[in-house]
Amino acid sequence: MRLVVGRCSVDYAGRLSASLAEAVRLVMVKADGCVAVHADGGAYKPLNWMNAPNTLREEEGRWVVTNPAGETLTITFSEVLLDAAHDLGEDPGLVKDGVEAHLQELLAAHPETFGDGVTLVRREYPTGIGPVDLLCRAADGSTIAVEVKRRGEIDGVEQLTRYLERLNRDPLLRPVRGVFAAQRIKPQARTVAEDRGIGCVEVDYDRLRGLESDELRLF
Amino acid sequence: MRLVVGRCSVDYAGRLSASLAEAVRLVMVKADGCVAVHADGGAYKPLNWMNAPNTLREEEGRWVVTNPAGETLTITFSEVLLDAAHDLGEDPGLVKDGVEAHLQELLAAHPETFGDGVTLVRREYPTGIGPVDLLCRAADGSTIAVEVKRRGEIDGVEQLTRYLERLNRDPLLRPVRGVFAAQRIKPQARTVAEDRGIGCVEVDYDRLRGLESDELRLF
DNA sequence: GTGTATATCTCGGGG
DNA sequence: CCCCGAGGTATACAC
Known part of the structure; x- marks a missing residue:
């Protein structure tokens, strides 16, 4: 340098x-x-x-x-x-924790966050216009599409809306409900989501991570 | 520093x-x-x-x-x-040319880009949820709302869609058509736009700027 | 301050 | 290679 x-x-x-x-x-x-x-x-x-x-x-x-x-x-x-x-040499690089991917991972391991009896179908379920973060099955057999964000803003609701429109064309999945999950959801995003019948879940990252380490401790 | x-x-x-x-x-x-x-x-x-x-x-x-x-x-x-x-002192700051504001300016001066007989009503027309870049009047008296971007991506289409929904509630403006104008429009954005009946216009910034300086030369 | 839109965004992943 | 999505986005601006 x-x-x-x-x-x-x-x-x-x-x-x-x-x-x-x-x-x-x-x-x-x-x-x-x-x-x-x-x-x-x-x-x-x-x-x-x-x-x-x-x-x-x-x-x-x-x-x-x-x-x-x-x-x-x-x-x-x-x-x-x-x-x-100065010759700085190669850098060992940054190690991160707490980003969206990790949040998605934790929620995939705990689909009951979205309701009793909810199970995970798969992560990154393809819709034709991009993958939806989590696809779940509710206790009554209906489908739940979950969009995960660290910060819940209006763009995320738009994204989920597009996925829902696509997923609801599939007779094997229909009806598909949407859930918007984020550590914090902005009021405007919540309003738009609720207008469209999309559920909002604020996720406690530290609590979820706590659950995870509790489970690990059992083994 | x-x-x-x-x-x-x-x-x-x-x-x-x-x-x-x-x-x-x-x-x-x-x-x-x-x-x-x-x-x-x-x-x-x-x-x-x-x-x-x-x-x-x-x-x-x-x-x-x-x-x-x-x-x-x-x-x-x-x-x-x-x-x-080192003491660097105050910086005189960056002077830019070629950002979205300039593109909007040029298009405002040349609304005929959007069709024969199209005239400008105003720039930054307020919609209640933010201003739409350009509001124009078509030759047949209908209204055209234009969203201007340097790079046309899906977010811009969503933005324009929200504006159109609001503008079409106004009986004095109705019917309002949407036009998405950008130097380059990404395929996914174009697909979503056309699905929603929104027109797409790719703008040649250098040609428009050329027109502008031609007109100045006449004076 | 919140909310909204821009950016020579940067960066990383997937086709 | 382009396309797409996320970011500790940062930044400016309006309300």
């Missing part, structure tokens, strides 16, 4: 045009060739950037970065305050 | 849990207090980060970053290879 701090102006021409007037900024060049221009604020997002793969041509006080799509980033330096290079 | 390159392990606890095993990384601390941990690859997104506002407590070989929501980022250093601070 190469770090350059300097006074520069920047121009990007590609999916859009964007330009930066002269100021002092950090230019970061990573080992994979990607380039990012950072100001001293504005969260982690750079002002301007070019993703790998691309080629960096370094002229006198001027860098021209080009990628295979023909986009270009031009950085013109009038002053360089720091120019340091 | 402070730049630290060093061997470190990192833990984040907040909306999820995420951890990084020990490796050499760049830690960037911006003037606004935000912290980002970068590996030597992977575009501009850091492996781990904390957005401003937050407080950084620096102990012996260990940084603890806390934000008002109670999330914490802990960085434990075993070795420091670089520790440099």
Whole structure:
């Protein structure tokens, strides 16, 4: 990784045009060739950037970065305050816990969350326009389609609505009810869901995970 | 801006849990207090980060970053290879051209894109659940609601569908047809749109901009 | 503050 | 390779 701090102006021409007037900024060049221009604020997002793969041509006080799509980033330096290079090596990578996939996994293991006698048919059940997260069977033989989200917003309800419309065309599944499951469901999403007869379930992630580890302890 | 390159392990606890095993990384601390941990690859997104506002407590070989929501980022250093601070000052900021707002502007100036005799009623026409990008009048007196996107995906069709449902309740506007306009429309979005009787128009941004400058040249 | 829409979104998975 | 969906999305803007 190469770090350059300097006074520069920047121009990007590609999916859009964007330009930066002269100021002092950090230019970061990573080992994979990607380039990012950072100001001293504005969260982690750079002002301007070019993703790998691309080629960096370094002229006198001027860098021209080009990628295979023909986009270009031009950085013109009038002053360089720091120019340091370090070999960081491979990164072992991030380990995450608590994302939607894990929530789906826990709910698949505990379909009774959606009602007494509810059993799992399968996860990622294909509908023709994308897979529905969980397909379950209710005690009365009817089908339940579950959309799982970490945060329940209106998009998730729309997604489930599209799946339900498709699934209800299948005589072997019909009637299919919808359940929208999330750690937290926004009021607007709940209103739209209930308007459409879709059930809403707020899931306690930590409690579910607790159940899981309790069960593991039995073995 | 402070730049630290060093061997470190990192833990984040907040909306999820995420951890990084020990490796050499760049830690960037911006003037606004935000912290980002970068590996030597992977575009501009850091492996781990904390957005401003937050407080950084620096102990012996260990940084603890806390934000008002109670999330914490802990960085434990075993070795420091670089520790440099620079005052970058205020940034004049990015000037952009070619985003959705410009596309909307150009289409507002050229409603004939949507059919002969089509005229603009107004931009950002309020519907009660958000503004529709363009409201137009067709030659036959019927109304056209246009949703403009740079990239036409399914979310945009859903958005337009919600607007159309609202607009068609208004007897002064009814009947309202929908048109989905984008530089490029994804197949799935097109399928859903056409299912619902919504027209799809792919817009050539450069050609429209050309028309615009031709007209300016007449004056 | 919540809600809504945008983004050169980034990133990862599946066909 | 493109398409699609998720994200600790972040960010701006309206109500």
